[in-house]
Amino acid sequence: MIVGSDHRTPLGDVVNSQVKVAIVYYSATGSVAAIAQEMADAAEKLGAEVRLRKVAELAPRAVVEAKPEWKANAEATADIPEATADDLVWADAVIMGSPTRFGNIASQLKQFLDTLGGVWQQGLLADKVYSGFTSTGTLHGGQESTILALTHTFHHFGGIVVAPGYTHPHKFVDGNPYGTAHHDGGGTLAVDETTRESARVQAERVVKFARAISAAA
Ligand SMILES: Cc1cc2nc3c(=O)[nH]c(=O)nc-3n(C[C@H](O)[C@H](O)[C@H](O)COP(=O)(O)O)c2cc1C
Numbered sequence: 001m002i003v004g005s006d007h008r009t010p011l012g013d014v015v016n017s018q019v020k021v022a023i024v025y026y027s028a029t030g031s032v033a034a035i036a037q038e039m040a041d042a043a044e045k046l047g048a049e050v051r052l053r054k055v056a057e058l059a060p061r062a063v064v065e066a067k068p069e070w071k072a073n074a075e076a077t078a079d080i081p082e083a084t085a086d087d088l089v090w091a092d093a094v095i096m097g098s099p100t101r102f103g104n105i106a107s108q109l110k111q112f113l114d115t116l117g118g119v120w121q122q123g124l125l126a127d128k129v130y131s132g133f134t135s136t137g138t139l140h141g142g143q144e145s146t147i148l149a150l151t152h153t154f155h156h157f158g159g160i161v162v163a164p165g166y167t168h169p170h171k172f173v174d175g176n177p178y179g180t181a182h183h184d185g186g187g188t189l190a191v192d193e194t195t196r197e198s199a200r201v202q203a204e205r206v207v208k209f210a211r212a213i214s215a216a217a
Helices: 031-045 059-067 068-076 086-092 109-113 118-123 145-156 191-216
Strands: 020-025 049-054 093-099 131-138 180-185
Touching: 020 031, 020 086, 020 109, 020 191, 031 049, 031 093, 031 131, 031 191, 059 068, 068 191, 093 145, 093 180, 093 191, 118 145, 118 191, 131 191, 145 180, 180 191
Parallel strands: 020 049, 020 093, 093 131, 131 180
Antiparallel strands: none
């Protein structure tokens, strides 16, 4: 149902309706965190209400502190709240990000997903938009497999997977239709403008479909 000042453009977009977007991620050394922040900023600029959430760290503090980049990222993101099941229940759209771990998602994010059985069983994770992103150490390095691994869970939730595809000219630049993906060159390459534009394109598409689905519900 379209209410208030909402209206449809000739292309079928629903504008001016506020949707809730949860961006949930794990990041050890900061690349995924930077993409998550870019997506949060983009979604907010598009009028969405955003919850940016990191999942809990599982590695012992001594292990984190032994690696300067890991320690620095933990300190830089200390103020970002930890994700809870309620953040997903609350959201119209969920964007999840994880660094590649041997072509799969990080155990920290998997541990969070594995706490969601209760809300899943109540059907509270269904009928939402879901989308995924990642970062790797090497070019490609498991980028697509990691995002696809995330979508396994999205399907079990009864989610509506919104991938960027090649729906924007920038996707022919970044070349990944599955989602935003950075490669950090073994820790030497910061998230750059190409990846940031990918993040903005993906966030925009997620907000667009979250609005359309919310309006139709
Ligand atoms: C245990 C482990 C496994 C990894 N596996 C891969 C991999 O399969 N392919 C790859 O390109 N990078 C791999 N990496 C590198 C990270 O995915 C990469 O550095 C990523 O950008 C880190 O993201 P973050 O800065 O958000 O933590 C691995 C790193 C660790 C610690």
